[in-house]
Amino acid sequence: MxxxxxxxxxxxxxxxxxxxxxxxxxxxxxxxxxxxxxxxxxxxxxxxxxxxxxxxxxxxxxxxxxxxxxxxxxxxxxxxxxxxxxxxxxxxxxxxxxxxxxxxxxxxxxxxxxxxxxxxASNKVGLPEVNLGILPGAGGTQRLPRLVDAQTALTMIVTGKPTPVTKLPGVFxxxxxxxxxxxxxxxxxxxxxxxxxxxxxxxxxTLSMDEKTQAVFDAVTQQTQKTTKGFYAPLKCIEAVRGAYTLAFEDGLKNESKLFLACMATPQARAQQHFFFAERAAGHVNDFDKSTPERAINRVAIIGAGTMGGGIAMNFANAGIPVTLLELKEEALEKGLALIRKNYENSAKKGKLTQAQVEARMSLLSGTTAYEDLADVDLVIEAVFEKMEVKKAVFSTLDSVCKPGAILASNTSTLDIDEIATATSRPEDVIGLHFFSPANVMKLLEVVKAEKTAPDVIKTCMKMAKKIRKVAVLVGVCFGFVGNRMIEPYGREANRLLLEGASPEQVDRVLTEFGMPMGPFTMGDMAGLDIGYYVRQSRQEHISHDPAYGAVADRLVEMGRNGLKSGRGAYQYEPGSRVPIPDPEVLDIAKKEAHRLGVKQRSDISDEEILVRVMFTLINEGACILEEGIAAKSSDIDVIYVYGYGFPVYRGGPMQYADEVGLGTILDKLVTYRDQLGDYGDMWLQPSDLLISLAKDGGTFKHYQK
Missing domain, CATH: 3.90.226.10 (2-enoyl-CoA Hydratase; Chain A, domain 1)
Structure with a gap:
């Protein structure tokens, strides 16, 4: 030997x-x-x-x-x-x-x-390069089709999904x-x-392109064109695999190499590879190290069994962690547990769970109407009404009943965690865990560290997120933290553009063509316009200097037009349908509000103006967040926006997109519209100091270190 x-x-x-x-x-x-x-x-x-x-x-x-x-x-x-x-x-x-x-x-x-x-037999293999904006570049597009049928090869390479080896007998x-x-x-x-x-x-x-194989290519191409808009690599994957059937092996390899290099040179590849690293970097923070201990999370409690509380509870049950749901009324508790069961039963109907798995997860869930029953939990997450006095009352009670060392977390989406912590005698145990709705589906978790949150609490929550299959991003305390703070100017400018003469469908079209899953007006209707209305009411001290702020949205809510749930919002909806239908009445409301407020309506609002004012102001707010240290790095903001708001991954997130466009361009466009909009521009479209300094020096958000 x-x-x-x-x-x-x-x-x-x-x-x-x-x-x-x-x-x-x-x-x-x-x-x-x-x-x-x-x-x-x-x-x-x-x-x-x-x-x-x-x-x-x-x-x-x-x-x-x-x-x-x-x-x-x-x-x-x-x-x-x-x-x-x-x-x-x-x-x-x-x-x-x-x-x-x-x-x-x-x-x-x-x-x-x-x-x-x-x-x-239980192993899996795959060619996931398409998820990095590229294609297999070492013969994968030429060798795999020689061992499996065209449909299997194309599906594996175009989707990048892992495949059980038992479905690949030709390979093994x-x-x-x-x-x-x-x-x-x-x-x-x-x-x-x-x-x-x-x-x-x-x-x-040797392979050849017969009629049957050509039909497979045509069908896969058609489907790919529908489902991968904005991405560059998927169609190039098909083109490379086609070479296995139409070219000699060596020529097929050369064609694959050429297409691989073409993919590598695209902004999509740069964005997708940036995001690959960004997601992994989100877990690397400076607030703890390897020597920092973790607290055990063996039992969890959720305050509030509504849609959000129930969704949060499901995450822990899915991970095998017992959960106690607390509601003050038995009826609300039973309703919440019934909704969780319904969600699990629906998953079972779709074949995602067995009935035994449904019962196993439900067995981990229990309910109570008494705070005293939370005495032995290791983590409690409050998911009650978004009002400070309500939250503080809950935390005061938790402080008196929970054992020493229990982590007290709030699911607030906007409120000050530091103020919530003052309701307890143990602010070091208080943290924000902001789940996104629906909480049992969305991958993002904003972990909000307060001024006095202990390092071991931060570490425990970041590690716990992995156990419940969430992507955790650590952020600081401010209104809306990172995600909701940035969505505020996004929605503000969309509503202002409506007041100035744009239609909801034009604004939404520009943003969906950019790659967002839905435009701001459709998103508002789906969430409920009353939610934004109550947020504006609670923030009057910050927005009262602009009497036109959210004016049209406010009128819609006051008219009972709360969105999809009421059948009318920025759009109207047929009973039982989620398809938005343009409503001329909304334009009339906007016209009347503009006249009342002295805002001149225009018919020349361009798609570029919409994109700059809605998307570039969001990016500008991200720059402020970065400069203030609310986010530790720009890639954290990108992870939040891709996973929390559906920002297109082929653009890498808002900050990566800004770097790709060039911060000088972002600044110039913002300044142009600020100056054109007079007093309103001076009020709301001022570029951040960080954006100005980085643009001046030719810098990027990616390389910024506070």
């Missing part, structure tokens, strides 16, 4: 088999060191006469997570992954990939270049029943190899 070792790949020879064991934690990212280890190992095995077979496997519970995308920024990348895979595929001795866990991206491409592939030569039987099955499989079947090169398989 001979053995050699480097940091990324261990090489050993035993009984005629050369094993190349990838061991680059945590996911065997195909870094330059790992690629060199693979190519050196294959070279050594081919030169060793005692070796008859080569096995590539992993010491980790994953085969490989794919490319090391931190290398995309450049540097010495030799040998490139295609060079490594070409060496493997054209090896003169059989090369067998043994997958002890998932293989994604370049990891699957590595396996596809081997002559044989072995794994176990042997699928063990269990991970435990993989070693023995591999040994048997290797012993069965002989001269006639030892080397099976995927590149030797």
């Amino acid at each position: 001979t053995q050699a070792e480097n940091n990324a790949v261990m090489y050993e020879v035993k009984d005629g088999v050369a094993k190349l064991v990838m061991q680059s934690a945590p996911v065997n990212a195909l870094s330059r060191a790992l690629r060199m280890g693979l190519i050196d190992g294959v070279t050594n095995a081919l030169q060793d006469d005692s070796v008859s077979t080569i096995v590539i496997t992993s010491s980790l519970p994953i085969f490989s997570g794919g490319a090391d995308i931190s290398e995309f920024s450049g540097g010495d990348l030799s040998p490139m992954l295609p060079e490594v895979l070409d060496k493997i595929e054209h090896a003169s001795k059989p090369v067998v990939a043994v997958l002890p866990g998932p293989a994604f991206g370049g990891g699957l491409e590595l396996a596809l270049a081997c002559h044989h592939r072995i794994t176990f 030569d042997k699928i063990s029943e269990t991970p435990e039987s993989l070693l023995a099955d591999t040994r048997d499989y290797l012993s069965s190899l002989n001269g006639s079947n030892a080397i099976k090169r995927t590149c030797d398989i």
Whole structure:
């Protein structure tokens, strides 16, 4: 037996088999060191006469997570992954990939270049490059179609979703029943190899485009055009896979490489890769370190069993954590628990849960009308009416009944956590946990640290978010925190534009064409216009200097036009329908309000003006938040807006989008409309100091450090 070792790949020879064991934690990212280890190992095995077979496997519970995308920024990348895979595929001795866990991206491409592939039945593999705005660039679009049918290959590559290996029999030569039987099955499989079947090169398989295959391409293309508007890579994925059927293998690889480089050069790829890192960076904060202890969260209580409270409770039940729901009236409690059961039953009807899972989750939920029953909970989350006096009364009671060390959290979306904390004798235990509605669906969780929140409370909540499958972003205290504070100027300018003569449908069209899932007027109708009305009423001290602030929206609410739930809002709705229908009466209301307030209406409001005034003011507010330290980094704002508000991920978030456009351009456009709008512009469209300074220096939000 001979053995050699480097940091990324261990090489050993035993009984005629050369094993190349990838061991680059945590996911065997195909870094330059790992690629060199693979190519050196294959070279050594081919030169060793005692070796008859080569096995590539992993010491980790994953085969490989794919490319090391931190290398995309450049540097010495030799040998490139295609060079490594070409060496493997054209090896003169059989090369067998043994997958002890998932293989994604370049990891699957590595396996596809081997002559044989072995794994176990519950494993999954995938080519998720499209989620980074690119396509498989190491032969994945050419080798996968040679091993599976066109529909499967296209679906995997265009959607990027993981696929069970049992649905890929053409890819795997042997699928063990269990991970435990993989070693023995591999040994048997290797012993069965002989001269006639030892080397099976995927590149030797020839394909052609027949009518049936062409129909599959046409159908997938049509569906992709509908579902991936704004993204660049999905259609290029289809184009690359088409090359597997219309070009010789080598030409197909060249075509794939050309399309890969075209994708890499797009703002969509930059945005999607930015967001990939942004999501991971959100968990890296300076408020605690590895030595900071965590508090145990074994039992949770939720105050309020309404839509939000029930949704929050479901997150914990889904994670196997017992939850007590508190309502002051038994009727409200029973209604809340019944709604949770209904939600779970609906999931079961859709096949997402078994009935046994429904019952298991419901068994973790209990209800009470007595605060004393919360004496032993580790975390309590208040989700009651959004009024300060109500919140403080709840926290005062919690302070008296909850055990020492219990974390007291508020789900407030706008109110001052520091003031809420004054209702307790333990402000260090108080924190904001702002879930987004519907709380059992939305991935975002704003974790709001108050002035006196203890580091171990912050750490516990950030780690807890992962357990309940949320993406947590740590923010500071101010009105609306990050997400709702930024949405305020967004909605303000949309409503002002309506007052000035734009129609709700024009404003909404501009924003949906930009990539938002719905425009501000549709969003307001769906949420209920009365919600914004009550927020404006509570903020009169901040907006009273502008008598026209939200004027049309206020009139709509006062007329009983609260949105979808009342059948009329900024739009009108047919009974039972969510489709907004333009309503001329709204324009008449806007015209009358403009006349009353002395606002001149215009017929020349351009799409550009709408985008600048609605979206660029949102970005400007983000700059203020960054400068104030409410958000630690611009990428945190991007994560909040993609996951909390549906900001298009192919733009990377508002701050990444601003960097892409150029902060000088953002500033110039804002100043242009500020100056055109006179007193109103001076009041509301002033660029932030940070935007001005960064634009002047050619800087970016991404590289700003407070």
